Amino acid sequence: MKALIAFEDGKVFEGKSFTGPGEAVGEVVFNTAMTGYQEVLTDPSYKGQIVTMTYPLIGNYGVNSQDIESSGIHLEAFVMREYEAEYSNWRAEKSLKDYLIENGKLGIHQVDTRAITRHIRLKGAMKAVISTEISDPEELVRRAKEAPGLEGRDLVKEVTTKNHYSWIEDRPVEIILPTKPSSPNQSINNKWRIACIDCGLKFNQLRLFVKRGVEPIVFPCTASPEEILSISPHGCFVSNGPGDPAALQYIVDTVRSLLGKVPIFGICLGHQILGQALGANTYKLKFGHHGANQPVKDLETGKIEITSQNHGFAVDERTLQDGVKVTHVNLNDNTVEGIEAKDLCAFSVQYHPENAPGPHDSEYLFDRFLQKIRTFWE
């Protein structure tokens, strides 16, 4: 079934839908990861975005239930050069096509993804409309122009959890918060408790906390500082998430009022929120970083990590206040990849140390967080 991909600047690409008829609207980004399409699909940070994979063949290992990073697919449509219907993997339970259809998402292939990637690299990330229904390119371009962009949009409220939950036996389990605050020194079940502000978190973040013997307790993004402190957390984690970080003043205020009271660790959107809580601004990158092969330098150790990334905004280094230091930089474009406010025991990275998908080089940051918690409460 023929599909048109019309960009707001007038450029139109053609492809075929392998998931039946449909329409999608979003900002188009390209992802350079060679594997991990299932984790990309279920990363809530992709809400509002159409993702084009630069790797030319997608679908050949199917879909399984262990590699899901959230409750379902969040991106708006999935675009690729070639969809492989014949899948083969010992863990595969179904095809990518069936998974997309179940989640009501469009899968488009037979697309010149190299041309789309080049277009975005030259002109920047842009809004587009994909349709199998409307064949008039001008009508689609007009609709792409009118579509809402990411700037100024709070998409976090659409993906955050409604209930509190923990991660037990490799799945989310709803919990009731303890009514009587306990002291951080008497941890429940002798475990450290980490309050996780869910802006669109990925399950592997919780898995990596549990792997280290920590009890994560997940809060909706609207949780107040009092509610978070009511569990006497040993640390607070602020997750990744979709949309414009500058549209989330209420989470910035929450994090600001937790500063100094509890160690804080932020990932991606969580990093941009911490940056703002520490007085910095964020801005939109030309086409962002989306992939599993971004080189980052840890300025403390001098080591280079190959990292997993998915962001379109960044913290503006020029607006960092005294007491806040850049800890990591991106070696492709020198943008800020990590910050730390040592005196407040708060740090964050723009990339994804939970590595789902992606290399495991940065997992040490979870250990670094626990080390900081230990020192803080000693």
Ligand SMILES: NC(=O)CC[C@H](N)C(=O)O
């Ligand atoms: N993965 C993320 O947390 C993305 C953060 C933010 N939405 C951005 O695009 O920059």
